[in-house]
Amino acid sequence: DQQVKQNSPSLSVQEGRISILNCDYTNSMFDYFLWYKKYPAEGPTFLISISSIKDKNEDGRFTVFLNKSAKHLSLHIVPSQPGDSAVYFCAAMYFGNEKLTFGTGTRLTIIP
Amino acid sequence: EPEVTQTPSHQVTQMGQEVILRCVPISNHLYFYWYRQILGQKVEFLVSFYNNEISEKSEIFDDQFSVERPDGSNFTLKIRSTKLEDSAMYFCASSRDKTNYGYTFGSGTRLTVV
Numbered sequence: 001d002q003q004v005k006q007n008s009p010s011l012s013v014q015e016g017r018i019s020i021l022n023c024d025y026t027n028s029m030f031d032y033f034l035w036y037k038k039y040p041a042e043g044p045t046f047l048i049s050i051s052s053i054k055d056k057n058e059d060g061r062f063t064v065f066l067n068k069s070a071k072h073l074s075l076h077i078v079p080s081q082p083g084d085s086a087v088y089f090c091a092a093m094y095f096g097n098e099k100l101t102f103g104t105g106t107r108l109t110i111i112p
Numbered sequence: 113e114p115e116v117t118q119t120p121s122h123q124v125t126q127m128g129q130e131v132i133l134r135c136v137p138i139s140n141h142l143y144f145y146w147y148r149q150i151l152g153q154k155v156e157f158l159v160s161f162y163n164n165e166i167s168e169k170s171e172i173f174d175d176q177f178s179v180e181r182p183d184g185s186n187f188t189l190k191i192r193s194t195k196l197e198d199s200a201m202y203f204c205a206s207s208r209d210k211t212n213y214g215y216t217f218g219s220g221t222r223l224t225v226v
Binding site: 041043089097098099104 | 118121143145147154156157167168170205210215217219
C-alpha cells in the first residue's frame, strides 16, 4: 500500500537555506494533507496542513504547497535551522474517513 | 502545553503473552487513536475510538487486538497473544473533534516481543 510516498529518505541542507521536502499520493479521494515532524523517542508532532481547496498554506517559516493535478505536495522551510533536523512525515486523509495515511518519512539534517 | 502520555515507554514481552499499552489522552479530547510503526517502516493506522466504541479499524487490527476506555482518562490497547511481528512503536493520539485533523500524538511505547 503505497498511497502516500516520500521518495527521498534523507536530505541535507545548509543552515539558513531553504529545505524542500516532497510527497506524492495516488488516492484522489484524499482531501486533507498534513506534515508531521518526529524526533527520536518522541511521537510525531503536527506542523502544518492544507485542504485540497487550497494550493498553499503558510505558517511562519513553514509553507506547504499542493498541486492536485500532479498529486504532489511539498513542504518548504525557510530559513532552515539546526532544530529542524528531524524526520518529516507527509500524511493524508479524506472527509468521512478518520485515519491518517503516512508516507515513509524523510530525514532532514541541517548542517550548521 | 497539554500532552498525550503513554506508559510504559518500553515493554519487553514473551511471545504468546498478553500485553496492555496505556495512554492518557488530552482531557478535553473526544477522539482517540492507536498507530504503530514497525522499525524502518511507515506509521500505520490501527484503530479509532469515539463515544466508547470503535469507529474505524484497519486490517491489522484483528481479533488479537482490543481497545478500551476503562475510566474517564485512560485509553488502552490490548494484544492478547503477542507475536514476534507485533514488535513496533505504538503511538496513541487524540483529537478534539473530527475537524481538528492535527492529532496530538504521545511519545510512544516500544514493544519488543521475544
